[in-house]
Amino acid sequence: MKLRVRYFAMFRDIAGVDTLEMDFTGRKVLDLRKIISSANPEFERRGMLIAVNERYAEDSMDLHEGDTVAVFPPVSGG
Amino acid sequence: MKLRVRYFAMFRDIAGVDTLEMDFTGRKVLDLRKIISSANPEFERRGMLIAVNERYAEDSMDLHEGDTVAVFPPVSGG
Amino acid sequence: MNLKVAEEPIDTGRALASLKADTGGAVVTFSGIVRAHEGGRILKGLQYDCYMDMAKKLFQEAGEYVVHRFSLLDLVAIHRIGFVAPGETSLFVAVSALHRSEAFNGCSEFVEQIKKKVPIWKKDIFAEGGESWH
Amino acid sequence: MNLKVAEEPIDTGRALASLKADTGGAVVTFSGIVRAHEGGRILKGLQYDCYMDMAKKLFQEAGEYVVHRFSLLDLVAIHRIGFVAPGETSLFVAVSALHRSEAFNGCSEFVEQIKKKVPIWKKDIFAEGGESWH
Numbered sequence: 001m002k003l004r005v006r007y008f009a010m011f012r013d014i015a016g017v018d019t020l021e022m023d024f025t026g027r028k029v030l031d032l033r034k035i036i037s038s039a040n041p042e043f044e045r046r047g048m049l050i051a052v053n054e055r056y057a058e059d060s061m062d063l064h065e066g067d068t069v070a071v072f073p074p075v076s077g078g
Numbered sequence: 079m080k081l082r083v084r085y086f087a088m089f090r091d092i093a094g095v096d097t098l099e100m101d102f103t104g105r106k107v108l109d110l111r112k113i114i115s116s117a118n119p120e121f122e123r124r125g126m127l128i129a130v131n132e133r134y135a136e137d138s139m140d141l142h143e144g145d146t147v148a149v150f151p152p153v154s155g156g
Numbered sequence: 157m158n159l160k161v162a163e164e165p166i167d168t169g170r171a172l173a174s175l176k177a178d179t180g181g182a183v184v185t186f187s188g189i190v191r192a193h194e195g196g197r198i199l200k201g202l203q204y205d206c207y208m209d210m211a212k213k214l215f216q217e218a219g220e221y222v223v224h225r226f227s228l229l230d231l232v233a234i235h236r237i238g239f240v241a242p243g244e245t246s247l248f249v250a251v252s253a254l255h256r257s258e259a260f261n262g263c264s265e266f267v268e269q270i271k272k273k274v275p276i277w278k279k280d281i282f283a284e285g286g287e288s289w290h
Numbered sequence: 291m292n293l294k295v296a297e298e299p300i301d302t303g304r305a306l307a308s309l310k311a312d313t314g315g316a317v318v319t320f321s322g323i324v325r326a327h328e329g330g331r332i333l334k335g336l337q338y339d340c341y342m343d344m345a346k347k348l349f350q351e352a353g354e355y356v357v358h359r360f361s362l363l364d365l366v367a368i369h370r371i372g373f374v375a376p377g378e379t380s381l382f383v384a385v386s387a388l389h390r391s392e393a394f395n396g397c398s399e400f401v402e403q404i405k406k407k408v409p410i411w412k413k414d415i416f417a418e419g420g421e422s423w424h
Contacts, residue, residue: 009339009411010423051409054344070341070409076424077338077345077369077410078256078322078381078401087205087277088289129275132210148207148275154290155204155211155235155276156188156247156267156390169303180325180376184318184397186390191314242314256320256401263318264394 001065003032008072011048015040029069030059036071047074079143081110086150089126093118107147108137114149125152157223157231159215161206161276163238166245176230177252182259186267188247190240198283202246204237207275211235218269226262228253233266235276246278291357291365293349295340295410297372300379310364311386316393320401322381324374332417338371338380341409345369352403360396362387367400369410380412 003022007015026032029050037044050057051070063069081100085093104110107128115122128135129148141147158174168187177183190202219231229252240246249266253259270276280288292308302321311317324336353365363386374380383400387393404410414422 006341008341008409009413012339013423051341051344054341054347056407070344072341072409073411073423075405075407075409076412077340077408078405084207086207086275087279090205091289129207129210132207132213148210150207150275151277151289153271153273153275154278155206155274156271177321177323178326178377180323183321183323186394187317188390189311189314189317189386191388192312243312252323254325256322256398260320260394260398264390267390 001063003063004068005036006068006070008070010046010073011040011043011071014042024063027062028059029057029061029063032063032069033059043071048072049074079141081141082146083114084146084148086148088124088151089118089121089149092120102141105140106137107135107139107141110141110147111137121149126150127152157219159219159232160234161208161211161215161237162234163236166234166236166248168245168248171232171234171248172250175232175250175252179229179254181229181252181254182256183250183252184256184259184263185248185250186263187245188267190242190244190246192242194280199242200281200283201239201241203239203279203281203287204246205277205279206237210275214274215270218266218273221269222251222262222266226253226258226265228258228262231262231266233270235270235274237276239281291353293346293353293366294368295342295345295349295371296368297370300368300370300382302379302382305366305368305382306384309366309384309386313363313388315363315386315388316390317384317386318390318393318397319382319384320397321379322401324376324378324380326376328414333376334415334417335373335375336380337373337413337415337421339411339413340371344409348408349404352400352407355403356385356396356400360387360392360399362392362396365396365400367404369404369408371410373415
């Protein structure tokens with residue numbers, strides 16, 4: 001399935017990418033998490049969060065064709 | 079000794095007096111409290127507070143010539 | 157630190173502008189606003205009575221206490237007395253601190269101190285006539 | 291309820307004026323102000339990054355949550371993003387309630403929710419050069 005993956009803040013700087021279109025062969029958020037972690041080993045240590053279609057997502061959640069996934073470190077607004 | 083006694087808020091309305099000069103023959107705040115209470119039986123029930131020279135006063139405190147005593151109900155500012 | 161008990165309407169913008177907050181962090185303000193109703197009855201307003209000399213002294217002491225206890229950078233507060241109409245501000249407090257928890261706790265505790273200790277009293281003045289001390 | 295995430299400087303006076311508080315009671319505001327120093331180093335400012343669509347959604351949800359939980363009359367909040375210089379406000383929140391404890395707790399909890407959940411990130415920009423994400 002095709003996913004749109006967006007990186008924010010420090011993760012965008014580390015990955016050197018803002019948005020990418022990914023052809024994803026897995027099924028769940030956890031599968032995507034593993035792919036992203038293996039490309040960016042630092043992310044998990046920094047507390048990677050994943051949102052799907054603008055909602056925080058559990059690892060057990062299914063992904064679907066056309067989903068927008070956001071990958072980012074813990075938030076620090078205020 | 080001569081005291082200046084001031085009444086505030088509801089107590090001023092009840093006593094019908096703002097300020098009076100009193101010739102006080104007692105010694106302590108408690109003595110004064112008894113005099114005021116006997117003239118105004120409602121005051122104790124409403125939680126009479128006594129301040130001497132702009133400080134909250136304990137009943138055991140000695141009064142002195144020229145002291146200004148304030149008599150009032152619980153505060154309700156804000 | 158700037159603390160005032162006064163009859164004039166409170167200019168909250170001006171009071172806030174006088175608060176020192178130049179090192180940054182957090183500013184918390186509180187405005188106590190006269191309600192339109194009390195116990196189901198329409199209010200014309202509140203009449204605040206005050207033992208001015210003692211109130212000024214205790215206002216100052218409450219300010220010094222919370223500034224010290226919560227490490228505030230600054231505190232500004234004005235209590236209005238006399239007649240205050242519904243919708244108008246009777247008490248304005250602004251505090252600055254390096255961190256938000258100090259600012260929230262300092263502002264809240266100052267209001268508590270004022271309500272517990274400062275010799276100010278209020279009387280409901282009802283629209284239909286009648287008055288009642290709190 | 292009026293919630294905004296925006297690049298422009300925050301006009302706190304205007305935001306506060308838009309808060310519904312006509313039935314009276316208590317108004318509490320919070321301003322988060324960019325500090326002049328961070329870890330002993332002089333700041334040129336903070337750069338806020340934001341996942342805008344998600345931030346707006348979670349900002350709105352946080353507002354609805356605290357308005358309901360603390361029976362607030364109204365809530366107005368603005369989070370500034372982009373570059374914010376020391377002394378400038380990055381987050382402004384104003385709440386109104388019938389009673390002061392609801393206003394203090396509602397305002398404080400909204401700020402907590404924002405800091406915990408809304409996808410906004412800040413980076414220190416140091417005067418001497420160099421940057422560091424929080």
